[in-house]
């Protein structure tokens with residue numbers, strides 16, 4: 001069994017130990033020490049980062065009480081090494097993990113939901129609950145969690161005796177067979193947990209619920225605590241500043257300004273559509289009447305305009321009228337009108353012009369994947 005220095009002192013960033021085993025594993029070596037301050041991956045939390053004698057530790061795992069440290073180069077058995085845990089990252093995780101206990105304890109006492117999932121790595125922390133939380137619930141949980149921080153409640157970790165444990169009511173995600181470590185946030189939560197925690201809730205800093213989604217019949221929360229909450233706030237401020245500059249709107253006025261711009265844009269799109277239609281119909285009017293088929297390309301026309309053009313265009317020719325919008329690179333949308341017989345020709349038209357679509361005997365619509373030249377040449381010869 002490896003002596004777990006992180007159990008006794010969660011703030012131990014540097015330690016000395018003796019190498020008791022080292023063997024090739026995966027892309028490097030697994031180094032086993034007589035004792036370690038590296039917390040291994042487990043219970044949803046990633047393993048600690050750091051170095052052994054300056055060599056980076058890329059992964060930390062525990063199996064049957066033995067902690068192994070993955071390193072890119074080997075160590076000789078019996079040598080003394082100095083281990084350094086990345087304290088900044090570990091403290092960030094302790095802030096988040098202790099914050100999780102506070103939130104889970106409050107959710108449990110308010111709503112009687114269980115914490116059924118937990119993930120804490122480099123990114124945001126997520127936790128899953130067995131029931132749904134309304135927006136009022138979320139607000140209340142967040143308020144109470146932050147109140148627990150302001151009250152600076154002690155957090156204690158201990159291994160109770162079997163008798164003490166039997167008398168204790170605590171949250172646990174699974175049936176535990178080894179010695180059970182109990183983490184108590186005074187007055188808020190009692191939970192079985194093997195991870196390092198901060199000494200008191202004041203060290204957690206702000207607790208913010210940044211997202212809540214329905215998850216397997218319950219709720220998945222994304223929560224940020226301490227330095228992560230500060231980073232989140234700064235990112236939001238940066239976003240807000242950029243939007244404020246972009247919309248020339250002071251803080252608090254960005255949404256109404258953006259909403260008005262969106263409405264103005266929708267009005268402009270509608271006006272643009274109307275102008276395009278009028279323009280198309282004017283172009284149509286100017287066309288001389290002709291024998292046979294007639295093609296008209298209206299590059300930016302919408303579906304409505306194409307239909308209106310096809311309806312009017314049939315009066316300008318004796319054959320089929322072909323209204324097209326689009327370009328050679330992206331293809332063309334078409335509406336074709338005729339005095340009859342179109343339905344039977346649709347397959348041949350689409351086959352010749354790499355197209356798709358259909359309709360009635362007097363009007364078909366769809367798209368062609370061919371150049372304007374090829375389409376117009378095809379309809380010069382086409383007989384209906």
Ligand SMILES: [Zn+2]
Pocket residue numbers: 097101191192193194195
């Ligand atoms: Zn825990």
